[in-house]
Structure formats: C-alpha cells, structure tokens
Amino acid sequence: MASFLRIFSALIFLSIPVSSQLDELFFPGFKDLSNNLTLQGIAKIENNGILQLTNDTSRKMGQAFYSSTLRFKNSSNSNVFSFSTSFAIVIVPEYPRLGGHGLAFTISPSNDLNGLPSQYLGLLNSTDIGNFSNHLFAVEFDTVQDFEFQDINDNHIGIDINSMKSNASVEAAVYTDNSTKQDLSLKGGKAILVWVDYDSAENILNVTVSPNSSKPKIPILSFRVDLSPIFNEFMYVGFSASTGLLASSHNVLGWSFKINGPARALDLSSLPSLPGPKKKHHTGAIVGVSIASVVLAICILSLAIIYIIKKIKNAEVIEDWELEVGPQRYSYQELKQATNNFSAKQLLGHGGFGQVYKGTLHNSKTEVAVKRISNESKQGVREFVSEIATIGRLRHRNLVQLVGWCRRKGDLLLVYDFMANGSLDSFLFDEPKAVLNWEQRFKIIKGVASGLLYLHEGYEQVVIHRDVKASNVLLDSELNGKLGDFGLAKLYEHGTNPATTRVVGTLGYLAPETPRTGKSSASSDVFAFGALLLEVACGRRPIETRALPEELVLVDWVWGKYGEGRVLEVIDPKLNAEYDQSQVLMVLKLGLLCSNNSPAARPTMRQVVRCLEGELELPDTLRGPRSSDGDKAAEGLDDLLNSFASSSFDKTTSCSYFENGVSYPSLSTSPITLVYGRD
Numbered sequence: 260m261a262s263f264l265r266i267f268s269a270l271i272f273l274s275i276p277v278s279s280q281l282d283e284l285f286f287p288g289f290k291d292l293s294n295n296l297t298l299q300g301i302a303k304i305e306n307n308g309i310l311q312l313t314n315d316t317s318r319k320m321g322q323a324f325y326s327s328t329l330r331f332k333n334s335s336n337s338n339v340f341s342f343s344t345s346f347a348i349v350i351v352p353e354y355p356r357l358g359g360h361g362l363a364f365t366i367s368p369s370n371d372l373n374g375l376p377s378q379y380l381g382l383l384n385s386t387d388i389g390n391f392s393n394h395l396f397a398v399e400f401d402t403v404q405d406f407e408f409q410d411i412n413d414n415h416i417g418i419d420i421n422s423m424k425s426n427a428s429v430e431a432a433v434y435t436d437n438s439t440k441q442d443l444s445l446k447g448g449k450a451i452l453v454w455v456d457y458d459s460a461e462n463i464l465n466v467t468v469s470p471n472s473s474k475p476k477i478p479i480l481s482f483r484v485d486l487s488p489i490f491n492e493f494m495y496v497g498f499s500a501s502t503g504l505l506a507s508s509h510n511v512l513g514w515s516f517k518i519n520g521p522a523r524a525l526d527l528s529s530l531p532s533l534p535g536p537k538k539k540h541h542t543g544a545i546v547g548v549s550i551a552s553v554v555l556a557i558c559i560l561s562l563a564i565i566y567i568i569k570k571i572k573n574a575e576v577i578e579d580w581e582l583e584v585g586p587q588r589y590s591y592q593e594l595k596q597a598t599n600n601f602s603a604k605q606l607l608g609h610g611g612f613g614q615v616y617k618g619t620l621h622n623s624k625t626e627v628a629v630k631r632i633s634n635e636s637k638q639g640v641r642e643f644v645s646e647i648a649t650i651g652r653l654r655h656r657n658l659v660q661l662v663g664w665c666r667r668k669g670d671l672l673l674v675y676d677f678m679a680n681g682s683l684d685s686f687l688f689d690e691p692k693a694v695l696n697w698e699q700r701f702k703i704i705k706g707v708a709s710g711l712l713y714l715h716e717g718y719e720q721v722v723i724h725r726d727v728k729a730s731n732v733l734l735d736s737e738l739n740g741k742l743g744d745f746g747l748a749k750l751y752e753h754g755t756n757p758a759t760t761r762v763v764g765t766l767g768y769l770a771p772e773t774p775r776t777g778k779s780s781a782s783s784d785v786f787a788f789g790a791l792l793l794e795v796a797c798g799r800r801p802i803e804t805r806a807l808p809e810e811l812v813l814v815d816w817v818w819g820k821y822g823e824g825r826v827l828e829v830i831d832p833k834l835n836a837e838y839d840q841s842q843v844l845m846v847l848k849l850g851l852l853c854s855n856n857s858p859a860a861r862p863t864m865r866q867v868v869r870c871l872e873g874e875l876e877l878p879d880t881l882r883g884p885r886s887s888d889g890d891k892a893a894e895g896l897d898d899l900l901n902s903f904a905s906s907s908f909d910k911t912t913s914c915s916y917f918e919n920g921v922s923y924p925s926l927s928t929s930p931i932t933l934v935y936g937r938d
C-alpha cells in the first residue's frame with residue numbers, strides 16, 4: 260500500500276510539469292488518441308490501436324503529428340534541447356521483395372507538410388527540396404533505392420535535414436551484444452523498435468534499431484550535428500510515409516518521446532500487433548500445400564476408383580508433378596460443359612501450343628478462357644507443367660490469373676480469367692478493331708511494366724517470361740494490360756545465373772545475345788519490353804515484312820529517325836497527333852534504351868517502371884550504340900536468319916515451329932516464332 264501511494268504521488272508529481280509544459284509523450288498503441296494526433300493523407304488509427312500511415316494503395320502519403328507543438332528551445336535564438344524518442348514500426352510491402360518507399364520520423368514547423376509521395380516520403384516537393392527555410396528534420400526508413408537522392412540501397416536508415424538527400428545514411432542492421440553487425444530487413448513485415456537520441460551538449464544524434472525490445476549498446480547511425488539552426492522554438496513531432504507505384508503498408512505500433520531526458524521504454528510484447536502475415540502473398544504456399552493435400556486426397560481416391568473400375572476410357576491420370584501444382588483442378592466434364600463441348604463458336608483464338616476457348620463455369624457462372632493443348636503438339640507437356648507450376652503461384656493485377664487446370668490423357672487444359680478485350684496486338688496492327696488513344700496505351704504499358712517487374716523481382720524466384728510481345732498482352736474490360744501466356748517462362752533463384760536453355764521467343768522481340776549465348780535473362784525480357792514500347796507508340800510490328808527495307812526492323816527505323824532528329828515521324832498516325840508529346844517521346848526513348856544491343860546497357864524493369872511513373876528522368880539525348888554500332892543489331896538478326904537458311908524457315912510465311920528439325924503446323928498467331936535446340 261505504501262509503495263502504491265509512493266508511485267501514486269510520484270505520478271501526480273510527474274503530471275504537473277506535463278500539464279504545464281508538455282515535454283513527454285507516451286503512446287503504447289494509439290487507441291482512442293485520434294484527438295491527440297493530426298492525421299493527413301490516408302493515415303488512420305485502426306481499431307486495434309495501430310497507427311497506419313499508408314496501406315498498399317499506390318502513390319499516396321500519410322502523416323500523423325502530435326496535435327500541438329512541443330518546445331524545443333528556451334527562446335528562438337538559444338540552443339536546442341536534447342530529446343529522445345522511441346517507436347515501433349512495421350513495414351509490410353505489397354510484394355515481399357519490393358519495398359514501397361518508406362517511413363520517416365519527422366520534426367517539422369508544420370503538421371501539414373503535403374509533400375509528394377514516392378521517394379519524397381510525403382515530406383517535401385521538388386521545389387522546396389534542400390531549402391534551408393524548410394526547418395525539417397527526419398530520420399527515414401527507406402525501402403526503395405532512389406538514385407536522384409543518392410540512396411545507398413533499398414534497405415537503409417538515413418538522417419534528412421531540409422532535403423531528401425540524406426546527410427548520413429547506413430544500411431539497416433543491428434549490433435548484437437558481442438558487437439557484431441547483424442542484417443535487419445526494414446521491409447520484412449516484422450516489428451522493429453527504433454530509438455533516436457539527440458544530445459545537444461555533444462551535438463550527437465544516435466539512431467538505434469532492434470528486432471526486439473532490448474536496446475543494443477551501439478547505435479547503427481551516429482551523426483554529429485547541431486540542430487539549433489534547424490529547429491524553431493516550437494516544432495511538431497510525428498511520422499510521415501509514402502508509397503509509389505510500389506506500395507507498402509507503413510505502421511507505427513507505439514511511440515514514446517521526451518525532451519531533455521530518456522524516452523520511456525516501449526515493450527514490443529505489450530504493443531498492438533498486426534493481424535497475421537498478409538494473406539495475399541504469404542498464404543500462396545499454404546494454400547498450395549492445402550490444395551496439394553486436397554489433390555493428394557483426390558488422387559488417392561481416384562486411384563482407388565481407377566483400380567476398382569479399371570480401364571475406364573479417358574481416365575484422368577495424375578502424375579507426381581501434378582501434386583505440386585497450386586491452382587484448382589477441374590474435371591474434364593466441367594470444362595467440356597463450360598465451353599459447350601469445345602465448340603468452334605467458343606473459339607477465341609490460337610495461343611502458343613493450343614487453342615483458346617471462351618467458357619462459362621457452370622457452378623459459379625464466371626467467364627473463363629480455357630486453353631486446350633492437344634496431343635498433336637508433343638512438346639506441349641513440358642511447357643504445360645512449367646506454365647501451371649509457375650503462373651499458378653503468381654499473383655499480380657497485371658498478370659493474367661491462372662485459375663485452374665485439367666489433364667485428360669494427352670489433352671491439357673488451362674483455365675484463365677477471361678479477358679474481355681482480347682490481346683493488345685488486335686488493337687494495334689493491320690486493321691485494328693478499335694483505335695486506342697494515347698492515355699489508354701500508356702496505361703497498358705505501365706501495367707505490363709509493373710507486371711514484369713513483379714516477375715523479375717517481386718516473387719521468391721526470378722521469373723523470366725521469355726515471350727513478352729503484344730499478342731501476349733491481354734486487355735480486361737477496363738483495358739488494363741495483363742501479361743499472359745507463361746508457356747515459355749523460366750524460373751531461377753535470385754542472384755544465380757540463368758542456365759543455358761534452348762532458345763525460345765519471337766523474332767523481333769528476341770534480344771541479340773539470346774541466340775548467341777543461349778541464355779534468357781531479365782535483360783532479354785527488358786529487350787522484348789522495349790520492342791513492345793515501340794510497337795505501342797508506333798502502331799506497327801517489330802518486324803514488318805511488308806515495309807520498305809529500311810523500315811523492316813522497327814527499332815532500327817526508330818533509331819534512324821531519332822538520329823535524324825525526326826523521331827516524331829514514327830508515332831502511330833492512328834493517334835491523329837492527339838497525345839502528350841513529352842510522354843510519347845519518353846516512351847520512345849525508353850524503348851530505344853531497352854532495345855540496346857548490350858544487355859548491360861539496358862535499364863532494369865525497376866528503372867523502367869520508375870521512368871514511366873515520372874520518378875526518374877531520361878537523359879535529353881541518347882547516345883545509343885545503335886547509332887555508332889548499329890550494324891551489330893542487324894548482325895544479330897542476320898545470324899539468326901542465316902542459321903535457319905538451310906531449314907524451311909521463310910521470312911514471309913509468318914509462323915513456323917522448329918524442334919529437332921521437325922516442323923509442326925503452326926498454332927501461333929505471332930509473327931515469327933522460333934523454338935529450336937534442346938535443354
């Protein structure tokens with residue numbers, strides 16, 4: 260009782276200075292504190308008490324400041340006080356490997372900064388950046404490497420004074436008790452406890468982070484700075500976060516702040532926690548496993564039935580690999596019914612390796628596209644396995660979703676989301692069914708770019724699509740571009756070299772090094788994407804067999820015109836000159852950059868996406884090897900063409916398949932598709 264009284268009187272004693280001159284904040288969770296915080300942008304306090312600055316909506320910012328200012332100086336020209344703060348953050352990116360910009364602890368003269376999203380973290384805009392009159396101080400937790408602000412990597416902690424170019428920054432890490440450095444991922448989706456301590460006598464600012472509640476002895480970042488000229492007498496304290504094209508949810512679980520003394524300790528275990536790992540991406544594996552076990556059960560069951568009834572005609576035999584496959588398995592009967600017995604009326608077209616039918620699933624009444632790969636195409640089986648194993652686990656709004664599959668004897672069936680508007684090529688070339696305006700085209704390009712970025716960087720393995728082209732870009736009812744046809748996709752682990760495989764792809768989209776080295780890589784996908792950019796801007800195929808000789812290869816023609824300073828002449832006349840000229844020019848230049856002969860000179864998809872988002876500027880003039888080294892390009896194509904001179908390859912018949920010298924009847928509508936060699 261006595262000790263209780265002592266604590267009680269101590270509390271009363273403590274609360275006197277707090278009420279007269281606020282110098283301490285302690286929020287172990289933010290429940291019922293919406294009056295005490297000023298929220299901006301999309302920030303909100305969730306029911307469980309978590310302060311969510313952003314969710315994974317693209318290009319947004321969110322801020323929360325304590326609603327009144329705190330005194331940081333005794334008078335406007337005196338020295339700044341020492342301060343100390345501690346807070347717990349959780350950053351959950353939309354795609355586990357890619358961050359969605361970042362979060363910053365902020366001290367500012369305003370509680371409504373209204374800065375730009377993306378790399379500006381909602382703090383500043385492009386005009387006030389670096390201006391001394393900003394009086395802005397921030398400690399950023401940045402998960403995207405921005406070259407404009409010379410970010411060191413995509414997982415760093417930085418100290419920003421009046422600018423987004425950090426005055427000091429360091430890769431996120433923790434010092435363990437024996438002084439060894441341990442990596443720490445900011446975008447790992449786990450709680451991170453942060454301490455920011457400023458000693459105004461020593462002019463030292465320390466930033467310390469930890470994955471648990473115990474504070475490491477050694478700070479990860481220690482920076483000598485006098486904050487007196489930066490701070491005003493009264494300042495707001497809080498947090499700001501932003502998302503770009505890549506998005507994360509940025510959360511603060513708890514916060515403690517104190518002027519002239521150590522901030523009260525936060526204990527991670529007593530703070531609110533985020534509800535479970537994100538379903539969207541992490542449960543893919545779990546769902547896969549549980550579906551696999553369901554499939555296993557079905558397998559055992561159907562095997563039993565097969566044994567009992569024996570020799571049922573057209574039995575659906577299940578093999579080992581099928582058990583590992585994620586998406587739903589449909590019965591042949593179901594798909595037969597859905598497509599009206601694969602009637603010719605339902606035929607949407609021919610994709611690589613098979614026909615595609617429109618169908619309506621009987622139970623759910625959802626419209627689907629069913630791709631049927633028939634027995635005739637023997638090579639189909641392997642591609643089929645690759646396709647369901649790969650695409651079945653991928654999830655992105657700009658990828659055509661595989662919803663299920665079925666196998667019956669030699670017949671392989673894949674069930675996809677139905678894309679109401681068909682493929683992009685039917686809108687671009689020859690006599691298009693409708694002309695897309697520039698805005699629609701630009702939206703499609705951006706969508707495909709972000710889908711491809713996801714394949715390259717956002718999945719647990721690197722997925723090389725290997726057949727990016729207009730006819731593999733499908734459009735939904737709202738004309739969103741979605742990348743489809745993963746029949747040729749290859750996976751490999753991040754950080755490893757792609758293995759040599761047989762060369763696949765479509766002439767005109769095929770990077771010049773691919774036939775030479777036999778390797779497909781992320782940068783050969785970028786090459787094909789470059790061809791796609793040019794196609795969309797110019798409204799013609801990458802290789803136009805009916806064109807004048809100098810216009811045969813699209814990229815060379817565009818380079819030629821670019822070199823002559825007449826690049827506007829290549830823009831699709833069907834656009835009727837109604838477009839945002841700087842945007843079209845950017846797309847053309849980007850297309851040329853991607854089409855560089857040297858893989859090393861091509862941008863990454865991440866850079867491409869950032870250019871398209873206007874986050875990265877292209878140089879005014881391109882010094883491409885195509886102008887000085889232009890013959891190389893032709894050489895690459897010539898090599899390829901010559902290597903088939905002895906076979907039945909013919910530039911004018913538009914499709915032919917080659918496997919071991921055997922030519923199959925064409926199933927593809929692509930201009931010229933080549934498949935040769937062996938794994």
Ligand SMILES: *[C@@H]1O[C@H](CO)[C@@H](O)[C@H](O)[C@H]1NC(C)=O
Pocket residue numbers: 285294295
């Ligand atoms: C929050 O604001 C309310 C009134 O607006 C005040 O009574 C309360 O003390 C504040 N709480 C904190 C932790 O500042």
Ligand SMILES: *[C@@H]1O[C@H](CO)[C@@H](O)[C@H](O)[C@H]1NC(C)=O
Pocket residue numbers: 301303314315316
């Ligand atoms: C994100 O937050 C905004 C604003 O609160 C809301 O409108 C939107 O629906 C949220 N999006 C998601 C995916 O939760």
Ligand SMILES: *[C@@H]1O[C@H](CO)[C@@H](O)[C@H](O)[C@H]1NC(C)=O
Pocket residue numbers: 333340519
């Ligand atoms: C600020 O000024 C007051 C009154 O002049 C003084 O009592 C106090 O110690 C000063 N605080 C600091 C941190 O210097």
Ligand SMILES: *[C@@H]1O[C@H](CO)[C@@H](O)[C@H](O)[C@H]1NC(C)=O
Pocket residue numbers: 372373383384385386387
């Ligand atoms: C940039 O921010 C400053 C300060 O908030 C504001 O005065 C200015 O208008 C902004 N500029 C632009 C281009 O938004």
Ligand SMILES: *[C@@H]1O[C@H](CO)[C@@H](O)[C@H](O)[C@H]1NC(C)=O
Pocket residue numbers: 386390391392
């Ligand atoms: C810095 O901002 C102030 C106030 O917004 C403005 O008057 C001044 O011109 C800016 N300085 C520079 C170099 O932009």
Ligand SMILES: *[C@@H]1O[C@H](CO)[C@@H](O)[C@H](O)[C@H]1NC(C)=O
Pocket residue numbers: 389420421422424425426484485
């Ligand atoms: C911090 O960086 C900004 C811009 O890079 C620079 O103007 C400023 O002088 C730096 N401040 C300190 C204290 O290093």
Ligand SMILES: *[C@@H]1O[C@H](CO)[C@@H](O)[C@H](O)[C@H]1NC(C)=O
Pocket residue numbers: 433434435436441469470471472473
């Ligand atoms: C906290 O994390 C650090 C760094 O990972 C580790 O060295 C330390 O043992 C952990 N402490 C506790 C109490 O778990």
Ligand SMILES: *[C@@H]1O[C@H](CO)[C@@H](O)[C@H](O)[C@H]1NC(C)=O
Pocket residue numbers: 435437439
């Ligand atoms: C420090 O501890 C870690 C494990 O906590 C251990 O792996 C490492 O070898 C130790 N380093 C030294 C220098 O003792």
Ligand SMILES: *[C@@H]1O[C@H](CO)[C@@H](O)[C@H](O)[C@H]1NC(C)=O
Pocket residue numbers: 456457458463464465476477478481
């Ligand atoms: C900052 O870190 C250094 C080095 O560990 C330490 O000596 C100093 O006391 C720390 N200062 C503050 C204010 O935490």
